Amino acid sequence: MIGIIFGVIIPYIAFAIFVVGVVYKFIYWAKSAVPLKIPTTSGQQKSLKFIKRTIYDRFDSPYTKWETAVRMILEIFAFRSLLKNTRYYLDRLSQRDARWLWLFAILFHYCLLLVLIRHTKFFLEPVPSFVEMISELEAFKGVFIPSVYVSGVTIIAALFLLWFRRIFLSRERCISLPSDHFALLLLLAIVISGNVMRYFIKVDISAVKGLLLSLMAFNIPQAVEFANSIEPMFYIHFALGSFLLAYFPFSKLMHAGGIFFSPTRNMPNNNRAERHVNPWNPPYKGITWQEYYEAYKDQLDEIAESGYKVKPEVL
Amino acid sequence: MYHKKYVIPLIVVFLALAFSPLIYNAMAKSLGHYPEITKPKGECVESAEWMRANHMLLLQEWRINAIRHGAEGGRIYHSFTYGKEFHASTNTCWECHQDKTVFCDKCHNYVGIKPECWDCHWNPSLEIPVR
Ligand code: HEM
Numbered sequence: 001m002i003g004i005i006f007g008v009i010i011p012y013i014a015f016a017i018f019v020v021g022v023v024y025k026f027i028y029w030a031k032s033a034v035p036l037k038i039p040t041t042s043g044q045q046k047s048l049k050f051i052k053r054t055i056y057d058r059f060d061s062p063y064t065k066w067e068t069a070v071r072m073i074l075e076i077f078a079f080r081s082l083l084k085n086t087r088y089y090l091d092r093l094s095q096r097d098a099r100w101l102w103l104f105a106i107l108f109h110y111c112l113l114l115v116l117i118r119h120t121k122f123f124l125e126p127v128p129s130f131v132e133m134i135s136e137l138e139a140f141k142g143v144f145i146p147s148v149y150v151s152g153v154t155i156i157a158a159l160f161l162l163w164f165r166r167i168f169l170s171r172e173r174c175i176s177l178p179s180d181h182f183a184l185l186l187l188l189a190i191v192i193s194g195n196v197m198r199y200f201i202k203v204d205i206s207a208v209k210g211l212l213l214s215l216m217a218f219n220i221p222q223a224v225e226f227a228n229s230i231e232p233m234f235y236i237h238f239a240l241g242s243f244l245l246a247y248f249p250f251s252k253l254m255h256a257g258g259i260f261f262s263p264t265r266n267m268p269n270n271n272r273a274e275r276h277v278n279p280w281n282p283p284y285k286g287i288t289w290q291e292y293y294e295a296y297k298d299q300l301d302e303i304a305e306s307g308y309k310v311k312p313e314v315l
Numbered sequence: 316m317y318h319k320k321y322v323i324p325l326i327v328v329f330l331a332l333a334f335s336p337l338i339y340n341a342m343a344k345s346l347g348h349y350p351e352i353t354k355p356k357g358e359c360v361e362s363a364e365w366m367r368a369n370h371m372l373l374l375q376e377w378r379i380n381a382i383r384h385g386a387e388g389g390r391i392y393h394s395f396t397y398g399k400e401f402h403a404s405t406n407t408c409w410e411c412h413q414d415k416t417v418f419c420d421k422c423h424n425y426v427g428i429k430p431e432c433w434d435c436h437w438n439p440s441l442e443i444p445v446r
Contacts, residue, residue, distance in 0.1 A: 019333050023326055030322040123336040125345040127427030141431050145375040202368040205426050210349045216337050217346035231368060260325060279317065 006235040006242075007211055007227030008220065014242035021249025022257060029261045037276040039267040042084065046270070061269045068268045075265055079106055100165050108158035114138060114151035115191075122209050123216075146202075152195055159188045183253055186244060193237040203234040350425045353417040360407075361396045371430075377403035405436045415440040 043060030044053050053061075062068040074080050082102040118135050121127045139147040163184045166176045197203055211226035248254060260266065289312060293300060304310045316322060331338070340346045359366045360373065380389035381403045392401045401407055412418045415438045423430065433441070 019330070022329060022333075026322060026326050026329070027316060030316045030318060033317065120336070121427035124339050125348050125425070126343060127424075132427050132429070135427065136429065145371045145378075202372060204364070204367040206349070206367065206422050209426055210347075213340065213345065213349070214347040216340055219347045222347055229364070257329070 002232060002235055003227030003230060004224055006239045007230065008215065008223050010239060010242050011215060014246040018245040018248055021246075022254070025249050025254055026257060026261075029258070033279040034263050034267075035278040035280055037267055037269075037271050038263050039269045040264040041269050045272075047272075063268055063270050063273075065268060068266065072260075072265060076259060079109075081265075100161070100169075104158055104161045104165060108155060108162060111151040111155035111158055115149075115155055115194075118149065118151070122205070123212055125209070125213055144199075146198060149198075152191070152198065155191050156188070156195065159184060159191060163188070179252060183251060186240065186247070190237065190240045190244060193233075193240060197233050197237055201231070201233040203231040204229065208234060350421040352421050353414065355411045355413070357411070358397055359411070360392075360394050360399075360401055365396065374405065374432075377405075405432060405438075409437075409439050413439055 039062075041061035043057035044051065045057075045061050046053060046063040058067050059071045059074065062071050079102055082105060083099060085099065085101070114134065117131060118138075121131050121135070124131070135149070138150045140150065141147040163181070166172050166180060166184070207226050207230050211223055211230065214220075214223040214226060244253075300310050337346075340348075354363075361369070366373070377392060380392070383389065390403045392403045393399075394401060409415075415433075419430075420440075
């Protein structure tokens, strides 16, 4: 029964919510207007020819689409805006640099990337060779059986550090919402249950893969058969994982997709060269000279009499 | 919807990524696949369900017991399911599982792992290079 509910029904529902939810969010965000051009920059804007711009300026204050794209890629892979956030953290008295968020975030996200890449071995048959290679590279083999995956253990530490940051730093504690803690605790529950399952309460991984492959083939009877043979420990991890999938589009975790929509990051800083039209503006309809002249005939004639030129020269 | 030029490709890329395992497996024709494992008749050291999930822990226990406590009888392992006695050694497995390639390897390839034990330990499928 546990197998059917948490192994077959809930994963399908969760995946459907995830896909529909993310697409819905993308469309929802794409529908909202950007009234102003608001790229936050920290470099010299492109201006007159004699004002020099270094390579840093080009990517900190991008002018073309390609420069913007490079800035975006750096943001995604190096979290530069977290690193730049010095003003808030520099303690006025001691001048200690405390950009913990950047350090912990980068630790967590790269571990997550490695864990998720290694997890594809449960989904892909045959297992791609680079997935096997990554697993081999980061496994401490032979010291302990089952071999210890470095990223899988580090991710627990990284999540605890991120959480301690919210608990022990007074300013962060003050601005943390329940949902901030919840996201961290959910991820912690997932990674801890994953590690417990790997090192202590083992489950039959080949049946797990069989289950996932039959779910993908929509072969329900076979999936039910596999699902019933897997130990309950797996369903703690899998149910939490499914819950994460379903929760993802509607939570702060959706920043993974939101980064592409953030106007401060994805707009080139070409305010002076290109006009940014606010899409909220009512459609603009001008009037012709003739209509204008009709409307202010008396005044215009009066002005013209005193020797001023009122009629535009080219029409 | 604004910026359709960028948003629609983004959605397409997302959908392709979300369904990439399905596409990958469909192209490899391996949907719902499970390897054919050649099993001997009879009973394993412990019950087959337990072995499928825990055989690596068993081997670890045997390794520790044999190497650290071998003189005090650590080499003797009592099966807790069947109560039989086994000699704690990697070679014990080969008494019944006589071919590594159709048993251990089939399953390990399926889940994408390569235990390094056979760099040093003997196994029946070992190809001894002819001098
Ligand atoms: C919903 C799909 C998921 C499935 C089917 C799944 C399955 C598994 C399985 C079977 C293991 C045991 C690995 C082994 O014994 O070799 C495991 C471990 C683990 N899982 Fe997951 N998992 C899922 C989602 C996640 C997510 C979303 C995360 C991260 C947030 C995660 C983090 C971990 C970690 C850290 C381990 C510890 C071992 C390692 O590093 O590989 N899992 N998972």
